[in-house]
Amino acid sequence: MLQVADAVQAVRTGRSLTEVLARCPADLRPGTQSLSFYVLRQLGAAEAARQHLAPKAPPPKVEPLLLSALALLWPGAEERPYADHTVVDQVVSAVRKRAPASAGFVNAVLRRFLREREAIVLALAAQPQALFNHPLWWIEQLQKDWPQQWQAILKANNQHPPMTLRVNARRSSPEAATSAYLQRLTAAGIAARPVGPLAPQALVLDRAVPVSALPGFAEGDVSVQDAAAQLAAPLLLQAGLPAGARVLDACSAPGGKTVHLLELADLDLLALDSDASRLERVQDNLKRLGLKAETRAADARDTAKWWDGRLFDAILLDAPCSASGIVRRHPDVRWLRRPTDIANLAQIQADLLDALWLTLKPGGRLVYATCSIFKAEGQAQIDAFLQRQNGVNAQEVEGVTGHLLPLAHNGDEAAATEPSQLDGFYYALLLKS
Numbered sequence: 001m002l003q004v005a006d007a008v009q010a011v012r013t014g015r016s017l018t019e020v021l022a023r024c025p026a027d028l029r030p031g032t033q034s035l036s037f038y039v040l041r042q043l044g045a046a047e048a049a050r051q052h053l054a055p056k057a058p059p060p061k062v063e064p065l066l067l068s069a070l071a072l073l074w075p076g077a078e079e080r081p082y083a084d085h086t087v088v089d090q091v092v093s094a095v096r097k098r099a100p101a102s103a104g105f106v107n108a109v110l111r112r113f114l115r116e117r118e119a120i121v122l123a124l125a126a127q128p129q130a131l132f133n134h135p136l137w138w139i140e141q142l143q144k145d146w147p148q149q150w151q152a153i154l155k156a157n158n159q160h161p162p163m164t165l166r167v168n169a170r171r172s173s174p175e176a177a178t179s180a181y182l183q184r185l186t187a188a189g190i191a192a193r194p195v196g197p198l199a200p201q202a203l204v205l206d207r208a209v210p211v212s213a214l215p216g217f218a219e220g221d222v223s224v225q226d227a228a229a230q231l232a233a234p235l236l237l238q239a240g241l242p243a244g245a246r247v248l249d250a251c252s253a254p255g256g257k258t259v260h261l262l263e264l265a266d267l268d269l270l271a272l273d274s275d276a277s278r279l280e281r282v283q284d285n286l287k288r289l290g291l292k293a294e295t296r297a298a299d300a301r302d303t304a305k306w307w308d309g310r311l312f313d314a315i316l317l318d319a320p321c322s323a324s325g326i327v328r329r330h331p332d333v334r335w336l337r338r339p340t341d342i343a344n345l346a347q348i349q350a351d352l353l354d355a356l357w358l359t360l361k362p363g364g365r366l367v368y369a370t371c372s373i374f375k376a377e378g379q380a381q382i383d384a385f386l387q388r389q390n391g392v393n394a395q396e397v398e399g400v401t402g403h404l405l406p407l408a409h410n411g412d413e414a415a416a417t418e419p420s421q422l423d424g425f426y427y428a429l430l431l432k433s
C-alpha cells in the first residue's frame with residue numbers, strides 16, 4: 001500500500017507513472033502498477049470524497065494513503081480489488097508506519113466513509129471531476145471538441161484497454177501472416193481475434209499476457225502495438241514507394257512505427273528522436289526484428305543540425321502530444337497535464353510541420369499523427385497548416401484520416417461495455433505538389 005500511495009503522490013506532484021514504476025522493485029512492480037492504475041482511475045472521486053470528509057488537507061505523508069483508500073473503496077465501474085475491511089486495515093497500518101499520530105484520524109475518516117458511502121457518492125455526483133474522474137479543464141475541453149461524444153469518451157477512458165498485437169508480415173502478406181500467427185496463439189492456449197481490414201496485422205487478445213508467453217516474440221514474429229497506431233505505416237506507404245525510398249521517421253522513439261514501416265517495405269530510413277535514451281529503445285526494437293535503419297538523436301525542428309540536404313520521399317511525423325487519446329493505457333496523463341500544455345504542444349507540432357515540410361520532395365507525402373483527440377492537436381493543427389502553407393493537398397482515407405475516437409461501437413452507450421479496439425488518434429495525409 002505504501003508503494004501505491006507513493007506512486008499516486010508522485011503523479012500528483014508531476015512525475016509520470018512510467019518513470020515511477022521503472023524504479024519500483026521488480027517483484028512489487030506488477031501489483032503496484034495494477035493498484036495504482038485502479039487508484040488513478042478513481043482519483044477525481046477520491047479527492048472529492050477527501051475534501052468532503054476532511055476539508056483541511058492531511059499532511060503530505062498521510063494524504064496519498066487516504067486518497068488511495070478512498071479510491072479503493074469507491075464504488076466505480078470496475079470490481080473493487082479488495083474487501084472494504086482489508087483496505088481499511090492495510091491503509092491504517094501503513095499510516096501507523098509513516099505518521100503514527102494520524103492513524104486514528106484516517107481510521108475514523110474511512111469508517112465514516114463506509115457508513116455514509118451511498119449518500120456521499122450521490123452528493124458528489126454533482127461534481128464532474130468526481131463523476132468522470134478527470135480534471136475539470138480536460139472535461140470542458142472534450143465538451144467543446146466533442147459535444148455529442150464527450151461523456152462516452154470520458155467513460156471509455158476509465159476502461160481497461162485491450163492488449164493488441166501486430167504480426168510481423170515481413171515474409172508474407174499481412175492477412176496470411178496474421179492468420180498463421182492466430183493459429184500459433186490458439187495452439188498456445190491464447191484466445192485472440194483479428195481487428196479487420198483497416199489493421200490487417202492486428203490481433204486483439206481476450207486477456208493480456210506477458211510478452212514472454214507470446215510465441216516467437218523474442219524472434220520478432222510479433223510486437224505489441226495498439227490497432228490505431230498500426231494505421232500509420234500503411235497510410236504512409238499506401239501509394240507504394242520505390243524500394244530504397246528515402247524515408248524520415250521524425251519522432252521515432254520507442255520505434256513501434258519505425259519497425260512497422262520496415263516490416264512492410266525496404267526503405268532507406270532515418271529514425272530521429274530528440275530523446276537519446278528513448279532512441280535506444282528504437283535500436284532494441286530494430287535488433288529484435290532484425291531490421292536496419294539509421295538512428296539519430298536530434299531535435300527534428302533544427303534541420304541545420306541533422307539534415308544533409310537530400311529531400312525525403314516520405315515523412316512520418318508522429319508528433320509529441322497530450323496523449324489524450326490513450327488515457328486508458330496511461331491513467332496518469334490526465335492528472336499530469338496542465339491546461340497550458342495543449343497550446344505549448346500545438347506550437348511544437350506546428351514548428352515540426354513547418355520545418356519538416358521543407359525537407360520533403362515535391363510529389364512526396366507526409367503523415368502527421370498524434371495520439372490525441374483534442375482538436376488543437378489534430379484537425380485544427382492541420383487546418384492552420386493548410387492556411388499558412390501553399391502546395392499542400394490533404395488527402396482523405398476512409399476510416400483512417402481525421403480524428404479516431406477511443407469508443408467501442410462509435411460511442412453507442414449501450415454497446416460500449418467492451419473497450420474499443422482502437423486508441424484515440426489523429427491522422428492526416430499531406431501530399432506536396
Ligand SMILES: C[S@@+](CC[C@H](N)C(=O)[O-])C[C@H]1O[C@@H](n2cnc3c(N)ncnc32)[C@H](O)[C@@H]1O
Nearest residue numbers: 251252253254255256257274275299300318320
Ligand atoms: C508519440 S512519441 C513517438 C512514438 C513513436 N513514433 C512510436 O510509434 O513508437 C513522440 C516522440 O517525439 C519525441 N520528440 C519530442 N519532441 C521532438 C522534437 N522536437 N524532435 C524530435 N523528436 C521529438 C519524443 O521524445 C517522443 O519519443
